[in-house]
Amino acid sequence: MNDLTHFEVPLRQTPFHARTAVLNKLNRWGPWAGYMTALCFGDEAMEHTAIRNGASVYDLCPMVKYRVTGAEAAAFLDRLTIRNAGKLPVGSVHYTVWCDDEGRVLDDGTLFRHGVGDYLICCQERHLPWLLASSAGYDVAVREVTEEVAALSLQGPCSASVLDAAGFDVWGLKPFRMVRFAFQGGKVTVSRTGFTGDLGYELWMEPAQALPFWDHLFASGAPWGIRPIGTDALNLARIEAGFIITNMDFIPADQALREDRARSPFELGLDWMIDWDKGHFTGRRALLAEKEAGSDWALVGLDVPGNISAEGSILYHGKKREAGFVTAAAWSPSVKRSVALAQVEAKYRKGDDLWVEIYALRELQYVKLMLPVTVVERPFFNPARKRATPPGRF
Amino acid sequence: MIYDAVIIGAGHNGLVAACYLAKAGMKVCVVEKNDWVGGAAVSRSLYPGFTYSNCSYVSSLFRPEIMRDLELPKHGLQILPYEGGAVFTEGGGYLGMFRDHDANRREFARHSRHDAEAYDRYSRDVLRFCRFIRPMLMRTPPDPSSFKPRDIAELIWLGRKMGEMSERQMADMVRFWTMSISDFLDEYFEHPVIKAYLAVSAIIGTALGPMSPGSAYVLLHHYMGDVDGNVGAWGFARGGMGSITQALARSLAAAGGEIRNGSGVESVIVKNGHAQGVVLSNGDEVRGKRVISNMDVKRTFLKHVAEDQLPGDFVKRVKAFKIRGSSGKLNIALDSAPVFPALPEGAPNLKGDLHFTDSIEKMERAYDDWKAGHFSRDPFQDVMIPTMIDPTMTPPGKHFMSCFVQYAPPKIEGREWSDADRDAFGQTCLDQIEKYSPGFKNRVLHVEVRTPRELEAEVGLTEGNIFQGELTFDQLLFNRPVPGYAQYRSPIKGLWMCGSSTHPGGGVMGAPGRNAAAQVLREAKLPNRMSDAYAVL
Amino acid sequence: MPSFSAIVIGGGTNGLACAGRLAAKGCRVVVLEAGAVAGGGAAVREFAPGYFAPALAHTTRGVDARVMAGMALERHGLGFHPALATCVLNAEPLSVMRGKTTGADAAAYAALIAKLSEFARVLAPFRGLTPPRLTSSGNEWGKLARLGLGIRALGKADFREFLRMILINVADVAEDELTDDRLKGLLAFDATLGAWLGPRSPNSLILLLNQLACGPDILVPKGGMAALAAAMVRAAEAAGVVVRCNAAVARVLVTEDRACGVELESGEVLAADKVISAISPRTTFQKLVGPRHLDAGFFSRVQHIRSRGGAAKLHLALTAAPDVPDLQARMVIAPSVRVVEEAFNPVKYGEVPKAPVMEFVVPSAFEGDLASEGHHVLSAIVQFAPHAPKAGLEAARAEMLENTLAVLEAHVPGLRGLVAHAELLMPQDIEARFGMVGGNWHHGELAVEQMLFLRPLREAAQYGTPLPGLYLAGAGSHPGGGINGSAGWNAAGMVLHE
Missing domain, CATH: 2.40.30.110 (Aminomethyltransferase beta-barrel domains)
Structure with missing residues (x-):
């Protein structure tokens, strides 16, 4: 497959595919953002058990990622999202949402601050036109980096122990903080984040490191019963955790065909994130009106x-x-x-x-x-x- | 024998109207000048062993409600969705279209990552407009100047539909209806080839350029159809577009209707201000309680009805009705499949629409030529090879290629087309294809070149306009074809219109025929048993 | 820090009309004009030593009657010369005054203009209206219903004609109703004057209706266009308005999500309860307010407000009177619909037309002091000119000037021999000089999709903007440009209403 013959593989494989394909005993795959993703490797109940009992690994590569860099990255994100991105300390992560002018949610996602002017947005849907339009007038560069970052989610009560065994000391890492480790000549970033409502970490690396890292992680995690999980088990865990998913629990405003399907942060119970005092952000006036009038x-x-x-x-x-x-x-x-x-x-x-x-x-x-x-x-x-x-x- | 209804013209709308009337129990006769039926939705064999869709060539707009009501699948109709499509660009590249959403996004992203994602938003927005406009297709437009309860009720219905929209949506809609496709696309996209591909639907069949205000609406006209619920998708009729009218003819026969071929209408018989039948060119009279014309409004009233039977204002408006030929057509029998070196092997893009116009500027320049009374020097072509999907139209390994061409004026600098003009036009188009498919001309077994002159002579489309009238606001809805006569009636009692000159306009849609039949049945106090319009998603 | 109840940015006719109306109601208003004199497009300029020409606009269809009366402009010295006839230059020139003309088409032309004037009459009240909102709430339904009924009261036949013709193209109307190319060309030219479309473009007739709704006559103020602006300045100042020239605004100041004043380019800060911008909406939002105080969707739509200028302005210094049938007429060179259309074609691609069409007046035939004795100035609006010439500004300007002079010479023999100096302002020059984005003198194309409740954008169509305390009052708002002050007057009404 080259640039021109991309159509031969309509569903792409993630950098971990060589491993997940072997482990996927049921060959149950589903599409996710243009990638094939395992729905279940063999036994959903056991995969869920791994999340709550030992250590589970979920391939996160298809998550859409945008890197935002520049002197005004924080100002740009403060206008884009409802939360205060400027106050997010370097090395931290927060969950956030962004809205259209009407204050309807376009998507939710996690925002990683890698440097003073260096953020990563990680979300479900694609937003490049919106992000670029929002960047007009800001000294900031927005670039999609989905294919440049490979990611795994390691979740479960033993996940810290697994990382420890793998040589990554995360005992001091607090929720929503991240830390960078050297790994085989490269770097792996570990953030204490996840989508299971349990102890867990997300591991970010360059695609070239994907397979060696997988092998190392699974070898290290064997004593804790580390196992790959599919989307079905993860979905069960996230429901238990009460997390919402774009296009499952709400329709993004820019995709809603019916106008009345779009929802505001109030209507999704996310208004606690709104920082009314940070200055203007897109949708602020509409949300202020909704706050007055009710949802x-x-x-x-x-x-x-x-x-x-x-x-x-x-x-x-x-x-x-x-x-x-x-x-x-x-x-x-x-x-x-x-x-x-x-x-x-x-x-x-x-x-x-x-x-x-x-x-x-x-x-x-x-x-x-x-x-x-x-x-x-x-x-x-x-x-x-x-x-x-x-x-x-x- | 006096028929309940005599229908002039066995085009798709005439046949749709005839079928509905026959099913409601009327004695119906369709008179057709050609030896075959179908009007512009026809399959003909002009080269041994090959079937041509020699006028209309793709299907999307034909209302599924009509297919259901008239049991067209039972009578042999199959619609095959098509796969792919491509614009070939100057310099050997291309932009492909794919049915798979992700493949399509990656293809767009090859040209612009921004546009690849913007396309989803664009599609959503256009679909929103379709959701609003589709329910209007199968309703009779209200007369805003009338105080009749039905007109007022219809206006209220319309008002209510608008009232369901937010302020933003309403503003977007008004803008969309009035702006040019070029300006509209500029709000979403940055890449010229992507814009050129998407602008196509806004110019097909119309005497507007992509920079003309109002062209965005024409795009909608081509988008509001669907293939099996896939809104905006297009497909082929298996066996060529004639399969649609053949199925209609069989449905009509099953309902007891008649078709008389081979002699066209000379005049409509009008006595005491009431249409009573038609006189055919062979001298035969076909009497009927009502006459329904599937011909365009100009042909009907300026050629076949005595002017003294019509009010002067009406005649003036009919004369001023804009029916401008803007397209030509090449039908080509090919000895073997053409090769387009730009496309990688195995690409499905040849199973769809192929274009060679890679910028809006080129399209607009092609239109400038038309305005000056020439066919375009570098024309826009919508090329299809239905036999890439449909195995029934040619011997195995051979292909039928349909080239829809813009722009071709109804007259060359004010004079009639000559055969030499036609041949030069054909050569221009073939040369363009040859440029992107070397060796193409050597594969050609036979070419039929049709300019507006041929379209008018054979199908009876005035000036060769495929929509029987321009799709601009002054000729849409209650203005189509003539203000005050937009409800399928004419100033002459018993003389009705059912062709594409009436609301909602052209394309192989069938809606004008069905709407006209509904009005006729309503006046005759007969039940119509038509399916309600389907919801749009 | 000086404090006002309202700051008006831009001292053109709309800014002055707005300020005048507000001051008359007791507001403390300051008008900030970037240039050395107020007047905007209605100012005067010495384009060659001893030759003065109207900077941009050289005629008006009359100042809005409400502005005339409300600011007592007559008392402040504003008067007009008798209405100008239009002279279509041709092998056989044709004189036209309102619907009256001569020749085979005289009756048909009179009937057509009468019909269009009827349509314009029922549309005219909309010009004085704050555009309605597309919602059930917040509109003056009674007023709107009356205006709607006014259209219906045209009678059934004319009402139907109105609905048919409202979005029609002017070329079809000309071809349907007339036979004389001179009149057809004139109709096509007038409808597309200042627009970025050709006569064959749908939605072109409504632009002519809009002009007719401004007034039936083409007028030149006594003392020239600058006298109009000067009278408005005097009237405004008499009402208490402070007019400050050479006061370019750098940005609008915002506190607590509300516009609260402006900072001048000099660094000076002025505070006010309300900030009213009579300059281009695009400049207002993009440069003066900036993205930080605006939603991203809105800001991005602001960038898409279409503002392509298609007209060039020509000033000729002449050593003697040009050989035209009537020095005090408006001359039009637009030989046929096709020529107008073909003058537009190349502009779509950033190219210069071979044979542009144009109107011109000889301002020095009205005011002696614009040129020395026996000398004259000629002021022409030449269409169409590319707003983004592919060949670059200098080359395009030179080509445009040459083509224009060639057309002029063909219609006014000997003219080139009289030219002592020529100045041609391309749309980009107009943008640079007057701050009109794209050189469009309406501060945003006047086109159906940018009219009424869509002008300049839905969120700012009622003169208020998404930023509380910031208002628009320029030609970029309903009902658009022309030297009439309507937009400014309407905007002041909205500000006072709130």
């Missing part, structure tokens, strides 16, 4: 009775009036209950008299259940080890 929607966590997943269900108020819909749901092995994320009309955000209509598949036949649900705090699963520094040696 239409709310994103809530639900406790669903019984043991059936409420995936794809409609929510009702008083069993009759449609009040919202479930965006993600699962039986949670970690909290032993059925949980869900849902968008509800703002007036039902407290959850009084809220019901879910579940179509439960029972031997090829759907059975309709109407169950009362309770709005509960997220994360559903919130272990102390996630925050502890130094993390315990499990």
